[in-house]
Amino acid sequence: MSEVHLVRQALRAVLSGQQRAAADHHRPAWHLAPPVGLMNDPNGFIHFNQRYVLCYQWNPLACAHGAKFWGQWSSDDLVNWRHEPLALAPSEPYESHGCYSGCAVDNQGELTVLYTGNVKFDDGSRTAWQCLATRDEHGEFHKHGPVLALPEGYTGHVRDPKVWQHDGLWYMVLGAQNLASEGKVLLFRSPDLHQWTSLGEIAGSHLNGLEAFGYMWECPDLFELDGSSVLVVCPQGLAAEARRWRNTFQSGYFCGTLDYPALQFRHGEFHELDHGFEFYAPQTCLSADGRRLLIGWMGIPDGDEFFQPTRDHGWMHIMTCPRELTLRDGRLVQQPARELQQLRRQEMHFTGSAQSLPALVIDSAELELTVSGSCELKFAGTLQLTVESEGLTLRRNNLRSGEPEERYWSGDVRTLRILCDRSSVEIFINEGEAVMSSRYFPSAEPQLRFYGAGQIGLRHWSLRQCVIE
Incomplete structure (x- = not known):
């Protein structure tokens, strides 16, 4: 052809x-x-x-x-x-x-x-x-x-x-x-x-x-x-x-x-x-x-x-x-890449137990967390990250079967940096020691909700849209 x-x-x-x-x-x-x-x-x-x-x-x-x-x-x-x-x-x-x-x-x-x-x-x-x-x-x-x-x-x-x-x-x-x-x-x-x-x-x-x-x-x-x-x-x-x-x-x-x-x-x-x-x-x-x-x-x-x-x-x-x-x-x-910090807009700070934190808009967002203790993060009710003493578990329902599926990382979780972009989540663990990247397909205005007694220090930025000519 x-x-x-x-x-x-x-x-x-x-x-x-x-x-x-x-x-x-x-x-x-x-x-x-x-x-x-x-x-x-x-x-x-x-x-x-x-x-x-x-x-x-x-x-x-x-x-x-x-x-x-x-x-x-x-x-x-x-x-x-x-x-x-x-x-x-x-x-x-x-x-x-x-x-x-x-x-x-x-x-x-x-x-x-x-x-x-x-x-x-x-x-x-x-x-x-x-x-x-x-x-x-x-x-x-x-x-x-x-x-x-x-x-x-x-x-x-x-x-x-x-x-x-x-x-x-x-x-x-x-x-x-x-x-x-x-x-x-x-x-x-x-x-x-x-x-x-x-x-x-x-x-x-x-x-x-x-x-x-x-x-x-x-x-x-x-x-x-x-x-x-x-x-x-x-x-x-x-x-x-x-x-x-x-x-x-x-x-x-x-x-x-x-x-x-x-x-x-x-x-x-x-x-x-x-x-x-x-x-x-x-x-x-x-x-x-x-x-x-x-x-x-x-x-x-x-x-x-x-x-x-x-x-x-x-x-x-x-x-x-x-x-x-x-x-x-x-x-x-x-x-x-450090260049991505150009996308940051409004910043918010929160500190407290996970269950005391407000729900956050994550349509296009960056989060930095310091974590102590166990907690759960639920992304629009579609993707769930569990933080425990032995490491991380990421869960969602399989798109083909509807059955739950998991991915794991083992180790001591100290910090998380999370990049969210409408249908994706990238989780950087302990200043990049490991990463968990996943697609998910939430509602039009997804929110992140926190659960558990673990203590969290949180920074949240909304991210602007990039320009594609």
């Missing part, structure tokens, strides 16, 4: 559906969401020429997972954004079933993206090409075609390139599945982004002390942070346990050391990045002042996403807020 035809169909979908989508009271005030259709993974996240660029997996033609396009936003402050020209449409034979996830790099002043061209065959098999495109001064991308074919010894599930430069050479990690259905991360090297040499497997099932650890590893991101190498990755196929790995697929990280001469990544144990109901496929970039920033998809593939009510309004899914990453005692710490 020609690119012109696909772009025309995308434009028609946006023009015919954006008014209905914008009228949905679940649509966020300041999180990023697609104008219409289904959005998932963040792609091509980079600070380039004094602006942040954020692309995203997008099916503008339906609220379904189909042949993915790349949409594109940019921002100079991580708060207010503008739509840029459609980045990629799946118009070529090597990407016939979708322009899948990838990354962006600054190649001597030229913004270059590498992404996976997904191809499915009539017999049910598939293959994948790693492809390259460059952006011109008008914000439009020009495709240069595949630069890496499917490596030998792996199924058609090889995707999601993340690329960086070290000592004048380019390196790339890819998520992969070998012929024994084991998840792996592959490492490649290139002098020019076009010719790539395989350097082997650096992480995955039966490597670095791991036993079997999932049948596919998606969306790898390898970067240096505070003197350590961090591999963020999404293993698929981990069996759920009583208090962890409760989502359909997981997103987490390993801390260690990437030894370039030995081509080895020595790492410790796997830690979940987010303990809530919806979080997947995060991607990071460096800010202009050297901070490591992360944005994730507030969704889960193959979960209960198609029971979300926004589908009836012609749009699905949002991004998380941008987060700053640091290391504390060998563990990742995530905190909302």
